[in-house]
Amino acid sequence: MLKKKLPLHTQILIGLLAGLVFGLITIFSPLPNVIVVDYIKPIGTIFVNALKMIAVPLILASLIVGVANLGDITKLSRMGGKTITIYILTTAIATTIGLGLVNLIKPGKVITEETRNELMEVYSTDALEKTVEASKVKEKGPLEPLVRMVPENIFGASSENGNMLQVVFVAVIFGIAMLYVPGKKSELVLKFFDGINDIVLKIIDFIMKLAPYGVFALIAALIVELAGDDPNKAMEILGALGMYALTVVAGLLIMITITYPTIFKIFTKINYRYFFKAIRPAQLLGFSTSSSSATLPVTMECVEKQLGVSEEVSSFVLPLGATINMDGTSLYQGVAAVFIAQALGLDLSLGAQLTIVLTATLASIGSAGVPGAGMVMLVIVLEAIGVPSAGLALIVAPDRILDMCRTVVNITGDCTVTATVASTEGEQIGS
Numbered sequence: 001m002l003k004k005k006l007p008l009h010t011q012i013l014i015g016l017l018a019g020l021v022f023g024l025i026t027i028f029s030p031l032p033n034v035i036v037v038d039y040i041k042p043i044g045t046i047f048v049n050a051l052k053m054i055a056v057p058l059i060l061a062s063l064i065v066g067v068a069n070l071g072d073i074t075k076l077s078r079m080g081g082k083t084i085t086i087y088i089l090t091t092a093i094a095t096t097i098g099l100g101l102v103n104l105i106k107p108g109k110v111i112t113e114e115t116r117n118e119l120m121e122v123y124s125t126d127a128l129e130k131t132v133e134a135s136k137v138k139e140k141g142p143l144e145p146l147v148r149m150v151p152e153n154i155f156g157a158s159s160e161n162g163n164m165l166q167v168v169f170v171a172v173i174f175g176i177a178m179l180y181v182p183g184k185k186s187e188l189v190l191k192f193f194d195g196i197n198d199i200v201l202k203i204i205d206f207i208m209k210l211a212p213y214g215v216f217a218l219i220a221a222l223i224v225e226l227a228g229d230d231p232n233k234a235m236e237i238l239g240a241l242g243m244y245a246l247t248v249v250a251g252l253l254i255m256i257t258i259t260y261p262t263i264f265k266i267f268t269k270i271n272y273r274y275f276f277k278a279i280r281p282a283q284l285l286g287f288s289t290s291s292s293s294a295t296l297p298v299t300m301e302c303v304e305k306q307l308g309v310s311e312e313v314s315s316f317v318l319p320l321g322a323t324i325n326m327d328g329t330s331l332y333q334g335v336a337a338v339f340i341a342q343a344l345g346l347d348l349s350l351g352a353q354l355t356i357v358l359t360a361t362l363a364s365i366g367s368a369g370v371p372g373a374g375m376v377m378l379v380i381v382l383e384a385i386g387v388p389s390a391g392l393a394l395i396v397a398p399d400r401i402l403d404m405c406r407t408v409v410n411i412t413g414d415c416t417v418t419a420t421v422a423s424t425e426g427e428q429i430g431s
Contacts, residue, residue, distance in 0.1 A: 023223025047214025067175025098334030108342020321414030328406030
């Protein structure tokens with residue numbers, strides 16, 4: 001009798017838990033940490049690199065095919081308007097939820113002066129690095145995301161995952177141009193990119209066979225690197241920041257359990273539990289990689305194969321979401337900004353907090369879907385409300401773990417908007 005193969009999300013979950021246990025055993029045993037860092041972590045790095053490798057060709061091919069198959073430019077403009085409007089709305093809601101919780105719980109008041117000074121000393125270098133990166137972003141002006149959207153070189157844009165918005169722009173323009181070219185001339189080009197898309201999807205199937213092992217390696221390495229040479233000290237610092245972390249997580253849970261289900265109930269007929277189960281592999285992978293861009297190929301596969309969303313919708317909405325929709329990141333920025341102000345003894349006016357909503361929403365558009373990008377944008381938010389950016393040192397310690405959690409929300413938000421747009425376009429999904 002043949003054994004039934006475990007579903008992908010179960011395999012990834014097993015790999016995640018095994019990595020967690022192995023990492024904890026390593027830091028509390030005589031086993032050298034270098035074994036995990038030098039011989040296990042590279043497996044996870046290879047897995048993430050493989051996903052990133054396939055992200056650009058997947059978006060380019062699928063989006064060109066999707067736009068070209070629309071056959072009507074008005075449908076594209078209508079779909080684009082819905083997508084951007086809902087993305088901005090959910091981001092603003094996320095930031096507002098974060099501000100509401102941090103003002104209610106006041107986690108910054110729990111931090112003692114001794115702990116505050118210790119954190120500022122230990123993580124001052126990390127905070128300075130993020131401040132320098134943010135200053136480079138700020139120097140380029142508020143319209144920089146629009147400028148960066150149009151590449152100087154098509155091939156240059158396709159060579160870097162951080163230029164995902166440029167890839168989307170090129171693919172959309174290419175697909176639109178094909179709509180205006182006579183059928184016989186564009187048919188061959190369309191078949192070429194359709195074939196490329198099928199090949200890329202098959203490569204993704206190959207890569208995902210490594211997923212449980214890659215996730216195991218990533219989580220084990222994360223635990224070891226967080227603990228460092230003194231695991232007890234690391235646990236003490238994380239414990240001192242526990243209320244802040246819980247505030248962020250509580251906000252993220254509200255987004256997943258209240259905000260997104262409400263959107264579903266208004267705009268779609270899909271059962272939210274079914275939706276949640278369908279995108280579980282993408283959520284688990286996003287949790288382990290902390291990158292919505294790296295997870296994008298799997299997210300697209302889940303939305304298309306499990307939810308039944310058409311390729312023309314998913315290939316447009318999801319890449320755009322991985323670039324500009326950062327609900328989890330915006331919520332975290334709202335909580336972190338007020339937490340830092342509270343810990344430093346600063347009072348923020350209502351006007352300052354409204355500035356946080358506006359700045360965090362706009363900053364999310366320029367935030368890359370890679371680990372740690374949200375913290376760079378947080379510096380811009382802090383400077384907008386007059387809070388010293390050096391206070392960033394207070395939240396560096398738990399950021400890697402929280403980054404994993406907010407990436408799950410970012411991905412869930414992308415999938416929610418994709419399903420919503422598909423439903424409003426008359427697609428029968430989720431069945």
